[in-house]
Amino acid sequence: MRIAPVAKGIYRVRLAWGNAYLLKTGDRAALIDTGLSQDRAELLAALEEVGGGPDRLEAIYLTHGHCDHAGNAAWLAQQGAQVLAHQAETPYLGLPRRAYIPRGWRRLARPHTALLFAAAERLYPVERREPERTIAEGDVLDAPGGTLRVVHCPGHTPGHIAFWREQDRVLFSGDAIMNIIPFRRITALSLPIRALSDDWKQCKASARRLAELCPDVLLAGHGRPLTEETAARLTGWARTLG
Numbered sequence: 001m002r003i004a005p006v007a008k009g010i011y012r013v014r015l016a017w018g019n020a021y022l023l024k025t026g027d028r029a030a031l032i033d034t035g036l037s038q039d040r041a042e043l044l045a046a047l048e049e050v051g052g053g054p055d056r057l058e059a060i061y062l063t064h065g066h067c068d069h070a071g072n073a074a075w076l077a078q079q080g081a082q083v084l085a086h087q088a089e090t091p092y093l094g095l096p097r098r099a100y101i102p103r104g105w106r107r108l109a110r111p112h113t114a115l116l117f118a119a120a121e122r123l124y125p126v127e128r129r130e131p132e133r134t135i136a137e138g139d140v141l142d143a144p145g146g147t148l149r150v151v152h153c154p155g156h157t158p159g160h161i162a163f164w165r166e167q168d169r170v171l172f173s174g175d176a177i178m179n180i181i182p183f184r185r186i187t188a189l190s191l192p193i194r195a196l197s198d199d200w201k202q203c204k205a206s207a208r209r210l211a212e213l214c215p216d217v218l219l220a221g222h223g224r225p226l227t228e229e230t231a232a233r234l235t236g237w238a239r240t241l242g
Contacts, residue, residue, distance in 0.1 A: 003046035006225045007170050007217050009145030013046045015039040017068040018222040021172060024052050028144035030059040031081070032163060032172050033221060034072035036124050043072060057081040061141070061148070062131070063174025063221060064157040065092040066100070066196075067124040074129035084141070086152060087134040088159030094130030100157065100198075113195050135161070148172075153210055155202030156192045162210055171215035176206050177234070179223030187224055189237040204241045211238035 003022070006012045011022040015035035020043060023030045029052040035043050047053055060073050062085040070085075070093060077083045083093075091098045101117045102110050135141070137152035141163075148163040153176040163172040175192040182193045191203050214231035226233065 002042060003049050006219060006227075008168060010170065010219070011046075011050055011052075012219065012225060013043060015042060015068075019220070021219055022047060022050065022052050023144040024050060025145045027056075028058060029056050030061060030144050031057055031076070032061045033063055033069040033174070034060060034076060036068050037071040037075075037127065038124065040072050040075065054079040054081070059084060059141075059143070061085075061143070061163060062089065062093075063162065063172070063176075064160040065089045065126065066157065066175070067120050067126050069174070069221060070126050071124065074127035077129055077132065082133060083129070083131045084133045084135050085131040086150075086159030086161050087136065088154070089157065090130055090134060090159075092157075093126070093128060095128045097128055110195075116195060137161075151210065151213075153206035155199050155204070155206045156197045158198055160206070164213060164215075169214070169216040170219060171210060171213055171217065172219045173210055174221045176203070177210055177218065177220055179218065179220045179226050182222075189226075189233065190223075191241070208238045208241060211235055 003011050003013050009025045013020040020035050021032040060076050060081045060083045062070055073083050099121045101114045107114050135150050139150040141148045146165050146167045151162040151164055153162050154160050156175045178190045181188050181190045197203050211234040218226040218230050
């Protein structure tokens with residue numbers, strides 16, 4: 001099933017590389033992340049299943065601007081949704097075009113990272129459009145189903161953010177914490193792929209900080225929802241990060 005409820009008013013949309021999450025209550029609907037541009041038909045079909053077509057989305061909340069999260073953001077904005085992202089992600093979402101390819105000496109030091117992002121730009125391009133609204137640490141968003149607090153958790157990207165719905169302790173962690181081990185495809189808590197991350201030390205610090213929220217439900221950008229003993233599992237895992 002391409003779309004299924006995972007918490008009150010929250011639906012997980014399973015896409016080619018990861019997850020998007022539909023927030024829906026009454027006539028209000030919003031989306032956290034949007035998948036690859038190649039996922040568009042699958043994403044729209046999933047939304048239609050629960051009456052959340054693109055013209056009914058009031059907002060797109062982006063955890064970050066990588067192609068598997070922001071691939072449909074610009075198109076959905078053209079249908080009427082307001083796109084929200086952290087200020088530090090706007091250089092990668094708008095024009096003039098800028099990729100996540102490391103610059104200067106970092107490009108020479110990280111040739112594999114440069115190659116991967118160059119390939120992604122060619123194979124999975126993200127249509128450029130600056131967010132209608134930039135958001136920052138501590139901002140509280142009036143989202144369908146309940147307010148979301150913005151948690152800046154850089155490392156994977158400079159402006160990576162998570163969304164915290166404190167009323168029922170649901171954490172949308174994006175790629176700051178995943179519930180799948182990349183490449184091995186094994187369900188387990190994991191940091192993002194190191195070669196695709198901007199700052200590994202920050203990745204670890206951000207994951208530890210998110211674990212301190214002690215959520216009851218973890219909804220990650222990749223992997224299954226974590227709903228049992230979530231806080232304890234996160235706390236134990238975070239201790240292993242050093």
